[in-house]
Amino acid sequence: MSAPRWLRTAGLVLAAFAGGAVTSQAVHARNQSSSPYDPFDQLSWVLVLVENHYVDPAQRNKIVEGAIKGMVAELDPHSAYMTPQEYTLFQSDTEGKFGGIGVEVDFRDERVIVLAPMEGSPAARGGVKAGDEIVAIEGKLVRGERLEKIIGLMRGPAGSRVRITLRRQGVSEAIQLDLAREEIHVASVVGKRLDSDIAYVKLRQFQAGTHEELLRVTAKLRAESSRPLRGVLLDMRNNPGGLVDEAEAVADEMLDTGVIYTTRHRGKVIDEAKASGGGALANLPIVTLVNEYSASSSELVAGALQDNRRASVIGSSTFGKGSVQTIFDLPGGAGMRLTTMRYYTPSGRSIQAQGIQPDVRVEASRPLQPGEVVRESDLDGHLPAEAGGGTANTNVARGPIVRATADDTGPARDVPTDPTKGSDFVLATGYKMLIERLGAAPR
Structure with a gap:
């Protein structure tokens, strides 16, 4: 082209x-x-x-x-010129592989906590353990930094090295590690069959092949029992988004009819994506989990399910990235990521700088400090919201507000078959809501 x-x-x-x-x-x-x-x-x-x-x-x-x-960075926080090296890394990331140390992290109280090192990864071989706090990367303190920036610091070309500083409970001195990055392959979909024949499906990001991964995972869960699946607990917490066409295909599997999203360029409707019917999960009740790190394509899916009344959304207000970036190849192997459209939910709500508001909002067990959570609206130069012809999106919860318990640990790495027996409060709340909808006690 x-x-x-x-x-x-x-x-x-x-x-x-x-x-x-x-x-x-x-x-x-x-x-x-x-x-x-x-x-x-x-x-x-x-x-x-x-x-x-x-x-x-x-x-x-x-x-x-x-x-x-x-010139490009002046436009908005998501448009960027990429050098040939940066563009290569970007392309690898969208394919689910990148140079890194192989560690899954979460943001808690402005701290970067290791959920688990990936099996066989440089992090695992180097001695990184679940529960470690990453204090510094290449000597730079990371507390309070944006999660995506921290992840970016850990990534780099395979074969390059990175120094990380850890703090571990019960160890008085900081732990210094010098690790060699390797090519890491990440599964974008993981699943587990829970009690009461509920399918837990975790969407980590939308990368090339996510739709096919979803179909494989749900087929595997169905094959684990002669009893049919009765509902889906869809977890998109900490999902930063990714490829829009993959998100559209995933949403299509959960809808029989209806609009998935619309896009607009300079106020004009460019595209209206609609469900094709006959989706693999279209006949199952769904509860969707989101948080402040659910962004872009994950917000698109949550909005489609919410507006089509296919799912209840539980958690906190999402990040609010309602813009679409087009990727341009440039001479010499460079690339450019340019914001070209805004997208809207089926009812015409703008996501940009507003996010998806949950049907049940779960607030942290303690009051959050100013600046502790950063959303799109907090970024310098962010695009304003633009009316899409539907109901205005506001920062007001659509339904009840509940407060997490003091022992809430956030997204669980290992999901118990009965989430009510774990310490992930949002997961347990979503599971109980789905069980109530099915009209059955957990078994």
């Missing part, structure tokens, strides 16, 4: 830079008249000044790359 015309034009501008230095006199002369190219003249002017007057010789490619990065 040919590059968009504007992209070819940008390539011509960069080619002009690469062709040789523009004299300051020539740039000054062009600046005397107004034209559509004035901004490029200004950029050329600055480039010449830097090359001629900076204290040390400047590398033109590095300067131009920085200018492009700044």
Whole structure:
């Protein structure tokens, strides 16, 4: 597919830079008249000044790359220019593989807690244990940082090394580890058959193949017993989103009819995704679990199930990323992630900077401190919400509010067959709600 015309034009501008230095006199002369190219003249002017007057010789490619990065980053928090190395890492991530140390983490009270090292991973071989707190990465303290930034610090090319500092209960001194990153493969869907024939399905992210993984996992759960499944506990907590087409396919499996989402570009409807019917889970009651780290495509799925009255949503207000990014290939192996659309729930509610409000809101067992939870609306330069023609989304709970117990540990790594006997309060609440809907006591 040919590059968009504007992209070819940008390539011509960069080619002009690469062709040789523009004299300051020539740039000054062009600046005397107004034209559509004035901004490029200004950029050329600055480039010449830097090359001629900076204290040390400047590398033109590095300067131009920085200018492009700044231009795209100025738009919103999710648009970005990616160098060839960054683009390669990004593509690997969407395929469910990346260079890392193989550790699953959670955010608790601004602390990064290890849920578990992946079996056979560098983290497991290096001695990382469940319950460890990651205090620093490459000497940088991480408490209070955004979770995605922390994960980004741990990732890198396979074969590169990363230093992490851990704090472990019962050990007085900090533990320092120097680990070599390896290619990590992550399953985006995990499942377990719970008591009362409930299917617990955890969607970690939406990557290439997530839809097929969902079908394999649910088929396996069905095959574990001669009794049919009676309901689905869908866990999308800490799901940062991912590929929209995979999220659409997942939602389609849970709907018989109805709209899944719509997208708009500059106020005009671009696409309206609809359920095709006959989904593998379309006839089962569903309860969906979300939290403040459920973002983007996971919010799309939660909104589709909520608006179509297919699922009750339990947890906390979601992150609020209601924008779609298009990926563009650039010359030289670089790439660009550009926000091109906003998406809306079936009823026309905007998710952007507002999130999905749960039907049952679960509040933390203690009051949260300002800045402890960061959502889209807290990010500098975030896109505003835009009316989609439906009911306005507000930050008010749609139903009852319950407070978690003091011993709540957040998302459980190991889910018990009877979640009411575990310490994951939201999971237990969702399980009990599903059981009540089925009109049966746990068995």
